[in-house]
Amino acid sequence: MAKVGRMKLGSQGMEVSLQGLGCMSMSAFYGPPKPEPDMISLIHHAIDSGVTLLDTSDVYGPHTNELLIGKALKGGVREKVELATKFAARVVDGKFEVCGDPSYVREACEASLKRLDIDCIDLYYIHRIDTRVPIEITIGELKKLVEEGKIKYIGLSEASPSTIRRAHAVHPITAVQLEWSLWARDVEEEIIPTCRELGIGIVAYSPLGRGFFSSGTKITDTFTKEDYRQHMPRFQPENLQQNQIIFERVNELATKKGCTPSQLALAWLHHQGNDVCPIPGTTKIENFNQNIGALSVKLTPEELAEIESLADIVKGDRSGSEPTWKDSDTPPLSSWKTA
Structure with a gap:
């Protein structure tokens, strides 16, 4: 098998x-944690x-996915990878909340470095935007961490166009992570053009529709009680058949085309531009091999158009109650008061 390019x-x-x-499903959200050696x-x-x-976050577990990655990077492996992790989404008293306070930025970064057992994070994302704190304040602290050598590059996840612009004005943003797939295409209208205008890379999470494009409705048969996809609108019976x-x-x-549905879905994303990096997650080597096989699937303009026409029939919101970029604009700097 040829090595994946750069x-x-x-x-x-x-x-x-x-x-x-994407390493999330190894430890959290899509069922129970998988065996660490595997x-x-x-x-x-x-x-x-x-x-x-490799893509992780401090909230995956929480914390256990970073610990897993840290163990995997032992023995000279660290130098071979670009490691991306995230902060800002956290669990407090059993509920998710978002925090972009400067003191928390630093606290979260130090904690991730310790769990991962590394000196520097390659790409550090704000996982979700704190609508109570101006983005300039949060990015300002991340800029200090870059200057201190604790992180190399800054990223945003699920940010609106105006938030991306304001963040980029404080310190260059390297990547924006967003949900982009054949059934999540709302980002194409404003977010993708904004990233391209500013020279920001695009990292597509859930490029297989949270596993839907691997097996269709059959995927719901694999959901356990710990799998939060069972609560997502597109997997509900009233939407699933459509x-x-x-x-x-x-x-x-x-x-x-002589490929699998998941390979076709991934190939479509790879054809969207040379600034797009999909990060499909899996817990099985055979599925991983299938995913990288998508890189050899070539699509004609006519095939791309036929695939894209399917988006119009998607039924159900993409994320349910999870905050997404549409409600992620932060207040202006002048409105923020420190305690």
Whole structure:
């Protein structure tokens, strides 16, 4: 198997693999944590295959996914990867909250460095935007961490166009992470053009529709009580049958191309531009191998148009109650008061 190639992410000098590995499902949200030795083997297999962008967050577990990654990076592995983690989303008294206070920025970064057992984070994202704190305040503290050598590059996740612009004015943003797939295309109208105008790389999470494009409605049979996808609108019975039509169409097109539906969905994203890095997650080596196989699937303009026409029939909101970029604008700097 040929090694996965490289790409420039953003315009600040960062280079990553053409496809990354989302590590969340190894530890959280998509069912119970998976066996640690198996996940470390998977991570090492990914790196050996050329997939070197590893994506995690302090809230995955919480904390356990970073600890797992830290163990996987032992023995000279650290130098082979670009490590991305996130902060700002946290669990307090059993509930999620978002915090962008400068003191918390530093506290979270120090804690992630310790769990990962590294000296510097390659790409540090604000996981969700704190609407109570001007983005300039949060980025200002991240800028200090860059100057101190604790992080190399700054990223945003689920940020609105105005928040991206305001953040980028304080310190160059290397990447914006967003949900982008055949059934999550709302970012194409404003967010993607904003990133391209500013020279910011695009990292697409959930590029397989949170697993939907791997097996369609059958994926719900695998959900455990710990799997939060069972609460998401698009997986509800009233929406699922409609969305199955999309999967069936994708499956038909994939059969014609001699690839799998998930490979077709990923190939479509790879064709969106050389500034796009999808980060599909998996817990199985065979699925990982299938995902990187998408890089060899070439699509004609006519095939791309046929695939894109499916987006109009998606039913259900993409994330339910989770805060997304549409409500992530932060207040102006003048309105923020320190305690």
